[in-house]
Amino acid sequence: MFSSFGRYVLLLRLSFRRPEKFNVYWAEIMREMVSVGIGSLGIIAIISLFIGAATTIQVAFQLSSPLVPMTVAGSIARDSTILEFSPTISALVLAGRVGSSIASQIGTMRVTEQIDALEIMGVNAPGYLISPKIIACMTMIPLLVIMSILLGISGGYIACLVSRVVTPTDYLIGVRDSFDPLTVQVALVKAVVFGFIIASICAYQGFYTSGGALEVGQASTRGVVYSCVMILFADLVITRLML
């Protein structure tokens, strides 16, 4: 375990060595940003809408006491969405979508000697392959999380319109009531850290793949599983530190 961690740290150090040519790396970063950001828009939009809607209905269901105003449902749904559902659930989904793609892409390049070809040319392979992915994930996942928050809260509003468990007006009052911008800061910090975790762990798993198609699949699975565990661990640490 310690040797794996050491190799992971060394790989990260290699990944952030000075690039051979900045414009080639820049083009790669842009390509990865499109892949991570635009490519994940659909799935993040769908899960955010549904989670926002389901959260609102469940919170409203639990607020059975007449002493508690129904506007509280909006506040609870908002904070749950901002603090937990949008960053964490989105990151877990992205670990599956983006992380597995990173691990299998780099793993396939390893077993088909494409990484060897880069090294023979004198290219810093970790830098060229891994750093653009880490940068792309650390910039695009926070943007996806912001979108997820907006859609999650909209999902709650749609649930109110459709199910009438809370009136849309109560919901909107609750959403606006006693909003603390710190929650958004926490969500963004989480998103940046989760982005780093997904890209770096999955890239590490892919980079040290050896064998063939079976091992690439295993590396991809390991990348997703370890990323998910580390996301949940980081979630706990950040929550404890910032709130």
Add this chain to the structure above:
Amino acid sequence: MIETINIHKTFGENEVLKGITANFLQGKNNLIIGSSGSGKTTLLKCIVGLHEPTKGEVIFAGENFTKMNFEQRVPIRTHIGMLFQNSALFDSMTVEENIMFPLNLFTEKSKEEKLERANFCLERVNLEGTNQLYPAELSGGMKKRVGIARAISMQPKYLFVDEPNSGLDPKTAILIDDLINELTEEYQMTTVIVTHDMNSVMGIGEHVIFLHNGEKWWEGSNKEIAHTDNKELNDFVFASKFMRAAKAKL
């Protein structure tokens, strides 16, 4: 010229290379031959720096490559072209992008100059007009030729080729051999080819090194092979009935 001095390579308990000392001559096709597991590809990977030798040195034109760090190796690496067994073309790039990739990273050429060079390399391997195709759209022989085009794009001094004929039909294999031979002469490169294809050995083997159980067992030219009394080499070269019949006719 490339020299290897007493190269040893061990993987765990398994000593794959046991002190290989050899010279690879400039302007010639240097073939490393031997049966499977004899250490051919490991030797090639030690020479190009994909494996670090456990012991020994690799010298490129008088410079000790083994003792260099990553940055120090870059200037030598820009003079190295390599064709991999499965071509190792970058899947996400077109043929043209594959060939232009090293030019983009290591030269200050304009886009037009790079494109011109890519077209020249494609022409040289008889693949004009394939610029926008992706590796998945190419046949095995075409992939090898694109691999060669990429390898020569930087006008290398050293060309390394791992099993150039694996998976190819005999006609295409001869075509690839001839192409490598022509380019070696044209650019006066030091070409190192790992193979166990006897047609290649007989066709382009100007300087042949035979490995057996991780040791250099024999060294000479393809013309000398038929007359050697080295038992292991004879067993390897004349394993097929066809080669035995050919030898009998000599």
